[in-house]
Amino acid sequence: MIRSVYDWTLSLAQSRHALWALALVAFVESSVFPIPPDVLMIPMILARPSRAFLIAGVALVSSVLGGLLGYYIGWGLFESVGRPVLEFYGKDAYFGEFAARYNEWGAWAVLIAGVTPFPYKVITILSGATALSLPVFLLASILARGLRFFLVAALLWKFGAPIRDFIERRLGLMFTLFVVILLGGFAMVRYL
Numbered sequence: 001m002i003r004s005v006y007d008w009t010l011s012l013a014q015s016r017h018a019l020w021a022l023a024l025v026a027f028v029e030s031s032v033f034p035i036p037p038d039v040l041m042i043p044m045i046l047a048r049p050s051r052a053f054l055i056a057g058v059a060l061v062s063s064v065l066g067g068l069l070g071y072y073i074g075w076g077l078f079e080s081v082g083r084p085v086l087e088f089y090g091k092d093a094y095f096g097e098f099a100a101r102y103n104e105w106g107a108w109a110v111l112i113a114g115v116t117p118f119p120y121k122v123i124t125i126l127s128g129a130t131a132l133s134l135p136v137f138l139l140a141s142i143l144a145r146g147l148r149f150f151l152v153a154a155l156l157w158k159f160g161a162p163i164r165d166f167i168e169r170r171l172g173l174m175f176t177l178f179v180v181i182l183l184g185g186f187a188m189v190r191y192l
Helices: 002-012 018-029 038-047 049-088 092-115 120-129 134-159 161-191
Strands: none
Touching (some): 018 038, 038 134, 049 134, 092 134
């Protein structure tokens, strides 16, 4: 099923409404859709490199707006859906402690999910459920998604099709390694 959704999403890149399709995919991917906007961005930028940064900008704005929808889902549905599930499992008493810890490090969670292959939608919803500061959430989302989309756009604009394989297969891993090294560095500084 995911493969057919992936193929359908990829076919949108050839549509005359590709920019609108990208906006829609980036928006819904931030809260519910399983396919990342990169699937559309890459062929769109390869087809029209002169529009690389416009395409990245559309993905950024739409993704952050979609992140706000995810935040709202977490905030608005926690009492009616989330809390009853926690109560069922006897974990509702721990949620306040978890929310406090999450909000202490929430900006980092949003940054990490925004650039790595970790599902950004999980963090948008969790940020709303724990009532992470909305300005912090927005700033971290803009930074993370901007870094991700504009780096992809810049690489494709500069190197074209030869860099496509690297982006599709290795860029997520590179972002993940960067985050692990960065967090490891902070941990070393803190404990040394």
